[in-house]
Amino acid sequence: MWKNTFFLFFILSACAEELCKPDASNGYKVRLSLKTALGDDAYTWNKNEMFLFQSTLAFAMRTSHTGQSYEISNIVVCNETDRVSFWFVVTSPGNPTELVENYIVEEAIRKSRHRINSAFLLTDKTLEFVGILPTLATPVSYDTPPWLIVFGVLMGIIVAGIIVLLASSIVKRKRKTRRTDEEEADEETRVKTMDNGVYNMSFSVEDKLTQM
C-alpha cells in the first residue's frame, strides 16, 4: 500500500512539474525585489519563504474561489532563479492534473493583493506578478487643488503689500502739499512785515521761484 501511495505521489508530482513550466498557459511569473524594497533589512529567500508564498496564494484562491478548498500542494512552483523570480501554476483541488484558468487566478490575486504584499513586507512594485496589473489606487482628488491655496495666500500678501505702499505714498504726498501750503502762508506773512522798510531781495527765499 505504501508503495502504491508513494508511486501515485511520484506520478502526481511529476505531472505537476510538467504542468509548471516557463510561459505555461495558465501560469504566472512572480518577481520579488527584496533588496530594493527592504535594503539592509532584506531577508534571504529560501524554502521557508517559498512555503509562505504557496500558503498565501492558497489562501487567496480559497478566499476568491469560494467553495474550493485549495491546499499548498495545489500551488506548483518552478524555475526559481537568483533574481528571486519563479513561475507558478495552480492546480484544481478536485483534479490535480487540471490547471485552474488564469483569469480565476488573476482575480484571486487581485482581491488579496494587499494581504499577499503584507505577508512579505513588499509593495505592488517590489512583488510583481508579471501580467497582472495592480488595481490602482483612486487618485486623490482635492476639493480645492493645493496649488490654489498657496497661490491665494501669496497673492493676498502681495496685494496687501501693494495697497500699503500705495496708501503710504498718497498719505506722504498729501502731507507734503499741506506743508508747502503752510510754507507759502509763512512766506506771505514774512513779506508783509517788510512793508515798512525796503524789501531786500537778497534775503528772500528765491529757490522756489527760480529754476536752475
Add this chain to the structure above:
Amino acid sequence: MEKDSRPKWDNPTQFLLACVSYAIGLGNVWRFPYLCQMHGGGGFLIPYLLMLFLEGLPLFCLELGIGQKMRQGSVGTFSSINPYLGGVGLASVMTSLYLCLYYNIINAWSFWYLFNSFQSVLPWAECPINTNRTGPVEECERSSPTQYFFFRETLDISSSIEVNGGVHTGQALCLLLAWVITYLFVVKGVKSTGKVVYFTATFPYFVLVIYLIRGVTLHGAANGIKYMFTPKLEQLANPTTWINAATQIFFSLGLGFGSLIAFASYNEYNNNFERQAIAVSLINSGTSIFASIVTFAIYGFKRCVCVTRLLLLNTFDIAEDNITLDTALDWVRELNMTYPEKFAEIADQLQTCDLEKELDTAVEGTGLAFIVYSEAITNMPLSQLWSVLYFFMLLMLGMGSMLGNITGVITPLRDFKFFSKMSNELLNGIVCLFCFLLGLGFSTPSGNYWFTMFNDYGASFSLLFIVFFESIAIVYIYGMKRFEKDMEDMVGHRPNWYWKIMWKVVSPLLLLVVITFYIVGYIQGGTPTYHAWKKDFDIKLHIV
C-alpha cells in the same frame, strides 16, 4: 531741474546688486551648460572668456558710462548725443517691451511648479491614472511623467501653432501673480527696486551652493562633471563655437535692452562704474560656470543607469546584488557577448546611457529647467524641499531679470514729457497691466510655440544691431575724446589703452562679424521650423 530730483540708488551696492540680479538670469542656468557640453566641455571656456574680455566687458562698461553721464533712459541718452539717434533708444525700448511680454510667463511657470510642490507626492513624479483606472494615462506613458506634467498639465499644449483655445486658468493666475509681484518691486521706482535686489541677487547663490553639495553626493556626479570639463580642443576649430561664445556673452550680460543705461542713470555722478562693470561681468561669467557644474553634477547618469539595471535584472534573472549602478554598463557589454539572442530582444528598450546622447536631446531652455531638473529632483529624498528650493531660485533669477527689463521700458518712457508728468505708481501700473494683458496670449494652448518664437527671434538679432549702433554712436558720434573726459570727470581717471582699443576697434568689429554670421545663418536656414507636441504620436515632431 528734473535732474536734481531724479531718484537715486541708496548706495552703490544697490546698483551693483541690481546689475548682478539683472544679468544673472535663467540663461546662466539653462543655456551655458548646454553650450559648454556642445562645444567641447572645458575647452569652451577659452572662447567664452576671450569674448568676455574682447566684447562683453567693454560694451558693458560703455553702457554704464553713458547712462551715468547722461542720466536719462536710452531714448533720452541717444537723443542727447544726436537727435537723429533717438531711434536707437526707441529700438531698445521695443526690444525690452518684447522681452517683458514673454519673459514673465517663465516666472508664471516657476510659480506653477512651486505651488504644486506642496503636495505629498510631486505631481510630476508619477503618471496620473486614466479614467478606467486600468493604467496610467496613455499620453503620459508614451513620454514620461515630467514631460507630461509640463506639456499637458502646465501648458495644455496644442498640436500646432495654429490650433488655439482658451486661456489656461492656472497659467493665467500665475502670470497675474508674476506681474503683481513685478509691480510691487518697481512701484516706487528705484527706491523699491533697490531694496528688492539685495534678496534677488543673493538668494540664487545660496540655493546653488546647497544644490552643489547635494549634487556631488549623488551617484554619477563625478562622471558628469568630469565629462563636462574634459576639454575637447578640436571644437575650437569650428567657427560656430566662437560665434556661440560671442552671442552667449552678449545676451548673458543683457546689453542693448536699455536696462543698464536706465540703472546707471540713477547713479551718483561720481560712481566708479568702471570697477563695477568689471565686477558684474566677472560675477556673471563665474555664475554661469558654477551653475553648469551644479547642472552636470545633478543630472549625471543616474536615471538612465537605474532603468538599464532593472531591465537587465528582470530579463536575465540575475540576483539584485550582482548588478549595481556602477557595474550596470559593464554588465551590458558582458551580457551582450554571452547571450546575444536574448540581448537582441531587449536591445531596443535599452537606452545607451551615454551622457553625450542624453544631453543631446535638447537639454537647454525650458526643457532643461522644467523637465530634466524636475526629474532629477524626484529621484532625491525629500523631493518636495528640493523642488521648492529650486523653483524659488528660478523665480529669483527670473524676477531679477524682469526688474531690469521693466526698468528698461519705464525709464525711457519717463524721458518723454507726456509720461514724466504721471506719478511713478500710475505709469508703472499701466505698463505692467499692458504687458500682463498681452502676455495672456502665452498662456493659451499654442502659447508655448509663440513663446519659442519670441524667445528665439524676438530679441536676438535686433540686439546685436542695436548695440552695434550704440557703440558707433558713443565712440564716433559722441566722440571718444568727449567720453574720455566725461569718464575722468566721473571716475577720476581716463580710460586706459585696453578700453580704448576695445571700444574703438575690437568690439564693433566683433559685433559686425557676429551680425554677418547671423544674416548668413538666416539666409541659409530656410523656413524656420519648430518642434510640436503631438498628443497621439510619439513625443515630438518637426513641423514647418
